[in-house]
Structure formats: C-alpha cells, structure tokens
Amino acid sequence: MDRRTFVKRGLLGGGLLALVGGGALFLRRGAYTLQPPEPLKVLDETTFCVLVAAARRIALADDALALRLARDVDEALTYGNPVAAQDFVKVLYLLENGLLGLFFRLSPALFTEMSPADQDRALNAWRDSRITLLKGAYHGLRRLVLGAYYTNLRRAKETGYPGPLFDKPAPPAIVETEPLSPPYVVQPPVEVVAPAAPDEKTAPGEAPAKGTP
C-alpha cells in the first residue's frame, strides 16, 4: 500500500468507524488556540498546533521555539513535492485523531491534549508500527522538525559545530521576479573543448579557470 492510498484509507476507515459508533471520537477537535507567527502556507490551524506539540517532544523545544519550528516546517513544505506536502498534512490529522488513536495506540486522546509521556508513546507507536507507511510518517515528521532545528546555524552550534570556515556576507533577499545572480559575462572562447575526434588522445589546450558572479 503506498503513501497516498494508506492516508486515504486511514481517513476513510476512520470515517467508517465513525459511522458505526465512534463519531464523537472521530470528530472531536482540540482547542487549537496557538497563533502562527506568520500566515500559514501549507498547514492549517489544526495541523499547525499538532506540529507545535510534536516539535516540543522531538526537538525539546519550548513554546516559542516550537512555534518557530512549526512555522519553518510550513515554509519548508512549500519547497517540497506538493502532493507529499498535502499527505503530510493528512498524516498530522491522523496523529491527532481520537478514534484512529484508539485503533492504532489504544488511546482515544488527541495528540495535542496528551501528556508529554503519552505523546512520546504515540510517536513510538508509529515508529514501531508494522505498517510501513506509519513508520514513514514518523520519520517524515521527525526529519522535518529536526531538519528545521539543526539547519539553523545558531542552533547547529549547540552541537559543537563551529560554523562555516569563514563568513560570507548575506546576499540580497530572493525576490520572485528578480534575478538571483548578476548576469554571466560571455568571454572569447578558448580553443579547448571542441568535441574530440574518436582517435584524439589529448585536448589541444586547457581553458582558464572560470568563476561565477
């Protein structure tokens, strides 16, 4: 079963279970009062709060940092495959769903309302699941949060990493309709790299080193 099929079936299965008696559990929602520091791009209000809760456990983040990490993951998702990003959103809904929690980890609690120890148990249940896609969801969630944490230079230095060997000035901010770099300046070609005849053993000369702007 692939990722999309699993996510769809998970939600569909939850829906069916809801119909046969667990409706209240399936549909129960948390308070979700946290405010993202910026407008969200991929996540919604619910999944943002689930991600904040996960970031607290995964990255040992305090509230302010957890908000920041969730925002950074939301931004990172805009660079990823859009289908995978939407699947990630659905995965966060699965983590939060009470009825599916009862099914997968024998607890109907919402992830955002669990104690830290229970949240760890919920994450570990996915990690240790026999279902490949739940394992994958666990790793995807973990990697996005940890990547957001440790690709930040200031936080990376907490590990003892001293940072880049030397500093470079920050380039201009990227603007969607502006060039990223100064234009390449065409130079007179040097006689070097014309296609070789099959029996040619050596190049006629070497080109000088070229750089970029």
Next chain:
Amino acid sequence: MTALPKVPGVIEGQTLKGDLEVSVDVCIIGSGPGGASAALAFAAAGKRVLVVEEGGYFTKTRFRMREDEAYTNLYQDGGQRTTKDLAISIYQGKAVGGGSVINWTTCFRLPEHVLEHWAHKHQARGFTHNDIVPHYERIEKRLSITKVDEASVNPNNRLLLDGCRALDLEVDTINRNVLGCAQTGACGLGCPIDAKQSMLVSLLPDAMDRGATVLSRCRVDRLHFKGDKVSHLSGVLLGATGREPTGATIEVKADRFILSAGAIGSPGILLRSKAPDPSGMTGRRSFLHPVSICAGLFPEPVHGYHGAPQSVASHHFAERGGKDVGFFLEAAPVSPGLVSTAVPGYGKAHRAVMKMLPFVGGHIAITIDGFHDDVPGGTVELDPRGRPLLNYTAAPRTLAAMRAGHKTLAKLQLEMGAKEVHTLHQPLRVVRSQKDIAALDDAPYGPGEVFMASAHQMGGCMMSDDPNKGVVRSEDLRHHAVTNLHILDGSVFPTSLGVNPQETIYGIMGLIAARLAA
C-alpha cells in the same frame, strides 16, 4: 507570443514576462553533467543551442556554506525527496549546473567490467572503453580532476584510510574535480569560492562563450510528438524560488532534443509526455546505490564537517562474487542538518548524540544494485500532479549487502578506536564490541527500520540495442521510437555503476555528444 532574447549566457526565467516561443537547432533539457556536455559539443559545432533548466541560477555569492539556504535552493524537493514509501532519502541537485553543483567532487572512471556487463547482458554495444578514454582525458584536464594527496585528507577520511589498512582492505585516495580547494567541507552546499569545477563554472560557460543560451527556472511540462519526432516542448516559467509558476509559458521548437533531466526527471518527462514506449522500459530499472551508514563516536574530535567530504574510497568489497551484491566504502560529511535527520530517535536521546557531533566519524557503505536478476531496481511513476516519484524497494540481496556494509564499517570504526558505533537503526542500536557486530545479523532492514539514503540516481531510460529491451540505443543514445530525441544523462545506464557516477556521465555523454555534433 514573444521571442526569447537571442543572446548567449544565462537568462533567468523569472525575469521574463509574457508567453515565449523559441526556435533553435538543439534544445537541451537539463544543465547537469549530461546536458552541459551536450551544450558544449553542439555550441562548438556552431549550432543554436538552448538549455532549459528547472533550477535557479545560483552562483557563489549565494553559496555561504549554510544548510538552511542550500537544501531549499539547490536540491530537488527542497532536500525532502524520498522514495515512494518514504524509506530512502534521495539527495539530488536542482540548479543551473545540476547535481554537479552539490556533489562531493568524487571522480572515478567507469570500471571496464561494467561496460562489458552492459554489452553482454543488456545489448549495449555502441561504444567501448577505448572510445570513452579520450573523453575522460579531456574532462579530467578541463575539470582539474586530480588524485588527492594523502596529506590533505581530513580526519574523517583518515579514519577510513587507516581503518582499511588496519583491516588489510584495498583502499586509496580518490580523484576530485577541484582547483584551489580551501577544504571548507561545503561541497554539498555549493562551493563558496568556485573551487569545485562544477558545470556552473566549466562546461556551461564554455558553451555560453560559444553562443549557447541557458534559460533557468523553466519547467518542462511535456514533449509533443508528430510522427516519429518531437515537434516541440511546452513548459512554464517559475518564480525565483522555483515554487510557483509565474504564469508565463514557453514553447520550444528544435530540430533535435536532448533530454538530460536526470535519472528521475528524464523518465518523468517521457511518462508525462506519453512518449512512445515500445519496450515498456520507460521508468523501469532505476537504481540508487543505496547507502548504509555508521556513525562512530571517537574519543578525539574528528570535525567531519570540515575538509573535503570525500577523499578516500575502498572498493575491496565491490565484487564479492556469486550472488552477493557488492558495496564500496567512502566517507560522508558530518554536517549538523544532514546528521540530525539520519540519527535515530528524538528528544533527549537524539540531542545527546548531536552533542557529540565534533567526535562523530561518518562512513558509508554504498551498495551496487542492478547486476543480479533479482535486484531489478525501482520504477519511476507519476504522482497525481504529474511529478515523478520513485517506487523503489531494496531487494533482499541489496539489504544483505547493506548489513554486510554495516558490519564492515562497525569493525573498522571500532578498530580505529570508536567508543561506540551507531548503525542508525530505529530504535537505536549501539555497537561496542565484536559480539555486538555479530548481533547485527539479527538487525531489521525493512523500510523505516534503518536509515537509508541515495546520492546516486541511475537508470530509468536504459540503453539497449534491442528495441524490445531498452528506451534508447547505445551508439548515439537515440530514443528507439523518436528519431530526434536523445537522452544524455545517468538515466540511460542499465545498472548502477559501482563508482560515483559523475565522471562516467562526463565521459560517455561527452563521447555521444561529440558523435552527434560531428
């Protein structure tokens, strides 16, 4: 429709307004090692060349050795690409210059026995090793590909070198394509001083100096066919971050099309275009050189984030014989972001390992997939939005090689004084003794049970002179059913290579490009 400015150099797609119509002699899709080789050959032959590239035109002013900037700007899917089951992380470049902008500069010529295997097993007989040699020599000169001096090996690679010697394994320093390397360790983040001789600073400028145009931030939607030819391609221009289309479209007509979008991108474009596929092999036999990793915690600092990431390799186990899949050993950079996603667990346990980062030695076993009938590789498919997705499940024989790689690396790291070795299993497994190494025989290797990664993507449009077995024929890498379409990138390889692929791509694609442009 407006015409694309007829100027050599780089045109950044996000700066253009309105729909574009272009007519050239040769249109090349992708600007990595294959596409750049083709661009130079055709431009040198006086052809009007347009290279379209989905990635952005990032240059050294934007290469600041920062992981937070590099992964989003220079990698496919912002560094988040994985196999369909999420089990294998795929590191693949996306920029003007392609994967050469972010690879770790390791250069090997293709082992001759691999070419012989392709000829005998897959009917790819269009060129010989001796045909490629002049092109190896040419590119080695142009890219300053030279053997690493043992004295410049960083401590992480030194551990591998000395460890192999202690275990009596074949080992040597490797060749790298650098000129004036400052040992920043940031090869995977874009070289901050243009020391790495990527396509961005070598063959693409050479081609542009001869009149070629590179159009960045241009995503090809599909090829259109008329009879047995590609009539034109259609695509969209993207904003500077590459996330969203600007609304402008492009249509390119050309006498000849060269597909060089890489081992996942090229089959993806063919599938999206519903290209003729008489062999049914489009997207099939995709290989990854799946990697297993050992992180050793050493008593002295290793500082594996600085210095050339790779400068030593051992091919001692590359040909294990019989039914065993081979593997080779190399080092990997120990960058915080990269390591954080590979180290298992979360919370306190994860933080404790990360705090040891300066003391971590990172070594990898790269499995050589595709040489056994029961190691058929993966399949490129399209997701609901038409983007390529690799469905790859490591074969049991491949997993056995990954286990053997782990055991070898664990033995080597302990031999070199590691206090403990982490195999990146979930949950964490720690090796402290020979007994623990033996216990790896019981370790799980299913999807999600151990960290796996790939930096080498190959296959998906394999060459074979038998049109019932391959997508392209080998003598000129021409599509079997489309007479003006050639595929020049790593997707044409019928197996993985058993070595880091970039120089093989330069050599073979340089040869074929020369043939085509002659």
